[in-house]
Every structure is written in C-alpha cells, then in structure tokens.
Amino acid sequence: MADKDFSPALRPSAHPQAGPGYGKRCAPGQSPRRKGDFTGLPAREAYLASYIDRLPEGAAIDVKTLAKEQPLYGQQAVRSALRELSRVGHLRRFKENVGEGCTRWVWHTYFSRTARDDAWWERFEAGDVPDADADADADVGPEPVRENRASGRSAAYDVLASLGRTDPRMVLSAAECAALEADAAQWLARGVSADRLVRALTAGLPEAVHSPGGIVRSRLREKLPPEPAPEPGTRAARRRVMACTECGSPGGSVSLPGGLCQGCRGLPAEVVHRRVEELREINGSRRRKGTGTTSIQVCPL
Known part of the structure; x- marks a missing residue:
C-alpha cells in the first residue's frame, strides 16, 4: 500500500x-x-x-x-x-x-x-x-515518578494537588490531599505513572461534581490496580x-x-472444497434415486 x-x-x-x-x-x-x-x-x-x-x-x-x-x-x-x-x-x-x-x-x-x-x-x-530487549522508545510506558524534594511534598501529594489543573471541578484542599496521600502513593508504588493516575481520577466524571474529595477517595480505593508481578526469572x-x-x-x-485457534483461523480452503464436493455427490445420488429433492443439504463443516 x-x-x-x-x-x-x-x-x-x-x-x-x-x-x-x-x-x-x-x-x-x-x-x-x-x-x-x-x-x-x-x-x-x-x-x-x-x-x-x-x-x-x-x-x-x-x-x-x-x-x-x-x-x-x-x-x-x-x-x-x-x-x-x-x-x-x-x-x-x-x-x-x-x-x-x-x-x-x-x-x-x-x-x-x-x-x-x-x-x-x-x-x-x-x-x-532478554533484558537487552528493553524498549528504547522513550514515549512508550509510564514515566518515572519523582519526589518533590524542593517542597518536601511526596509525588502522591503533588498528583492530588494537580487534579484541579486537569479539571477545575476536582480541586482538593490541602487537608484532603494529605488525607488521601497514602492511598495515591499505593498506585504509584504499583507502577502507575502520575499522568495515568490523574486520568483515572478525572475521566468520566458526572456533570455536577459536589464532592471531589469523595470521588477521589472512592476511585483510589475501589480501582486500585493489582500488585506488580516480579521480573521474569525471579x-x-x-x-x-x-x-x-x-x-x-x-x-x-x-x-x-x-x-489464533483453529476455529478462529477458519477451516483450510481445501477442506471446504472437499466438503462441498461431498455434498454435491450426496445430492446427485439422491436425484438419481428419485428422492425428488434437488436442494443441497446443510451440514456442519
């Protein structure tokens, strides 16, 4: 093409x-x-x-x-x-x-x-x-999460504090960020990038958001991803x-x-052709015997 x-x-x-x-x-x-x-x-x-x-x-x-x-x-x-x-x-x-x-x-x-x-x-x-097969494409996969050493705040706290920039309806107070920090940290510890965590907390919101802290708390706890698996070879x-x-x-x-399994790959063409010939032979035999039917019988392949 x-x-x-x-x-x-x-x-x-x-x-x-x-x-x-x-x-x-x-x-x-x-x-x-x-x-x-x-x-x-x-x-x-x-x-x-x-x-x-x-x-x-x-x-x-x-x-x-x-x-x-x-x-x-x-x-x-x-x-x-x-x-x-x-x-x-x-x-x-x-x-x-x-x-x-x-x-x-x-x-x-x-x-x-x-x-x-x-x-x-x-x-x-x-x-x-092999480990040498590591993906060299830098724009694929989660970005590393770093602590904000200058402010003394954790990466989890900063993610929560940034939600309002993605959706103004999701602005959290400092107290709410502190209360939810440990829950957000579990996501980051399980390999979820900061950008993906923000998407998980702000995507598909209702039209009216009355309690952003309640929504964040519910999503952090109910949608927590599984523990990351050990590296191959461990x-x-x-x-x-x-x-x-x-x-x-x-x-x-x-x-x-x-x-693909055999059923989803489909039957080989030669099998289909052979089965069609068999059906034609069966119907030709019936016509010669005077059964009065000329329709091809449908049989499972």
Missing part, C-alpha cells in the same frame, strides 16, 4: 482506559516509532495499528471500544483487523496471574510496533525475552498464558499460530 501518515485521524488522548491492571501493554524491544511503520499492511490494518500504537499503557483496546472511539470502522471490521494484526505478529493476547500469594488472573493485550514471529512470542510467554515470576486473540481460548504458540 502507499505510504500514508495516519496521525491526523488519531485521538489517543481521548481514548478511554481499561480497568486498572488491564488493557494494552507495550511489548519490549520495539523499534523507535517512525513514519511508515505499518506501510506493509492493508489500509484498514495499518490505520488501526497506528491508532493502537499511539495509545498509552492500559488503554482499552477491545473490539467495542475501538469501534466506538475511531471514526472509520465498525465492530466487524475492527475484529477482522485485530485478527490480521495478530496473524502477522503485531498483537497477542495473554491471561496473566498477577496475584501476590494468591491466584488473580487478568487479561492483557500486548502490542508490538515491530512484528514478531511465533517463536518470539513463545519466548515472551515463557519470560525468556522465584515468583508471573505466570503468563497465551490466549486466542479472537475468542480468548487458552493455548500456546503451537496450538495458536498467529495468536
């Missing part, structure tokens, strides 16, 4: 986040972002790949949300595009155990700007991607299981080539 820049059509800042601990994850070791990253793909897949690539960590990238938030394609087209992006190696879906001392499974969809083959995703599933490394991008059936790189 021709080289196109899909940036003008994208609205990543307006895209909703998934529930804390869920949503998009950026695969490690991607090449730096550059114009024309997806020019080898058909127009629809290139457009959606560019859109997803610019979304932040934790963005909701399920079919319904993507179809609603971008203007060009409906649910069926988005579903087909995600299936193709999985097949060519840009996307994989995983079920991951993020519980600390218990079992807690969440769904993550990993996106890689650099297309990966099944062998790479198999190593990634096993936690064997004694309690996270368990990651690949799942079909389309239907979510668990499997592995052998049973899910291209990230």
Whole structure:
C-alpha cells in the first residue's frame, strides 16, 4: 500500500482506559516509532495499528471500544483487523496471574510496533525475552515518578494537588490531599505513572461534581490496580498464558499460530472444497434415486 501518515485521524488522548491492571501493554524491544511503520499492511490494518500504537499503557483496546472511539470502522471490521494484526505478529493476547500469594488472573493485550514471529512470542510467554530487549522508545510506558524534594511534598501529594489543573471541578484542599496521600502513593508504588493516575481520577466524571474529595477517595480505593508481578526469572515470576486473540481460548504458540485457534483461523480452503464436493455427490445420488429433492443439504463443516 502507499505510504500514508495516519496521525491526523488519531485521538489517543481521548481514548478511554481499561480497568486498572488491564488493557494494552507495550511489548519490549520495539523499534523507535517512525513514519511508515505499518506501510506493509492493508489500509484498514495499518490505520488501526497506528491508532493502537499511539495509545498509552492500559488503554482499552477491545473490539467495542475501538469501534466506538475511531471514526472509520465498525465492530466487524475492527475484529477482522485485530485478527490480521495478530496473524502477522503485531498483537497477542495473554491471561496473566498477577496475584501476590494468591491466584488473580487478568487479561492483557500486548502490542508490538515491530512484528514478531511465533517463536518470539513463545519466548515472551515463557519470560525468556532478554533484558537487552528493553524498549528504547522513550514515549512508550509510564514515566518515572519523582519526589518533590524542593517542597518536601511526596509525588502522591503533588498528583492530588494537580487534579484541579486537569479539571477545575476536582480541586482538593490541602487537608484532603494529605488525607488521601497514602492511598495515591499505593498506585504509584504499583507502577502507575502520575499522568495515568490523574486520568483515572478525572475521566468520566458526572456533570455536577459536589464532592471531589469523595470521588477521589472512592476511585483510589475501589480501582486500585493489582500488585506488580516480579521480573521474569525471579522465584515468583508471573505466570503468563497465551490466549486466542479472537475468542480468548487458552493455548500456546503451537496450538495458536498467529495468536489464533483453529476455529478462529477458519477451516483450510481445501477442506471446504472437499466438503462441498461431498455434498454435491450426496445430492446427485439422491436425484438419481428419485428422492425428488434437488436442494443441497446443510451440514456442519
């Protein structure tokens, strides 16, 4: 396809986040972002790949949300595009155990700007991607959170104090910031960036905000993300299981080539052709026997 820049059509800042601990994850070791990253793909897949690539960590990238938030394609087209992006190696879906001392499974969809083959995703599933594969793209992933040493305030306090700059309805008093500081600090300790925490506390607000401190308190406690998993190779490394991008059936790189189970990949063309010939033969035999029917019988493939 021709080289196109899909940036003008994208609205990543307006895209909703998934529930804390869920949503998009950026695969490690991607090449730096550059114009024309997806020019080898058909127009629809290139457009959606560019859109997803610019979304932040934790963005909701399920079919319904993507179809609603971008203007060009409906649910069926988005579903087909995600299936193709999985097949060519840009996307994989995983079920991951993020519980600390218990079992807690969440769904993550990993996106890689650099297309990966099944062998790479198999190593990634096993936690064997080398540390040297660290993502060199500085604009992907959470920014480090630093303490405000000059003011003596914590990073959590500063995030709470900044909410009013994002939405004037969410201005908190100094007493409220101090009271909620420990709750906000838990989010930062679990790897949530300051920008993402602000979005979680200010997105989707009701039209009338009567108690900003109450809303912040409720969201901080009810939507607290799970504990971060240990790094691969440690004694309690996270368990990651690949799942079909389309239907979510668990499997592995052998049973899910291209990230898709056999049912979602569709039956091979030769199987379909053979079955059609069998049906034609069955109906021809019935006509010769004088059954009086000439319709093709519908049988499951």
